[in-house]
Amino acid sequence: MPVPKFRTSASKRDMRRSHHALKSSSLSSCNNCANMHRPHQVCPSCGFYKGKQVMEVSGSQESFGEGSEKFGSE
Ligand SMILES: [Zn+2]
Numbered sequence: 001m002p003v004p005k006f007r008t009s010a011s012k013r014d015m016r017r018s019h020h021a022l023k024s025s026s027l028s029s030c031n032n033c034a035n036m037h038r039p040h041q042v043c044p045s046c047g048f049y050k051g052k053q054v055m056e057v058s059g060s061q062e063s064f065g066e067g068s069e070k071f072g073s074e
Contacts, residue, residue: 025038026039027039030045031048031051032046032048032051033045033046033048044057045057
């Protein structure tokens with residue numbers, strides 16, 4: 001098993017970890033209802049994708065709408 005010859009300094013360790021932060025997921029607005037949704041995915045609030053309805057959205061599916069509403073309110 002390979003063993004490091006030298007101790008990694010705090011500076012080098014922290015420079016390596018400077019890239020480890022998580023990025024927030026990007027959102028795009030829906031062309032149909034202007035709600036924010038994840039890009040390249042069906043809009044959870046209206047079920048449209050590329051200008052066509054591809055999914056039925058019923059009023060009882062609150063779990064889908066919660067995420068987009070949270071981002072939209074900001
Ligand atoms: Zn939509």
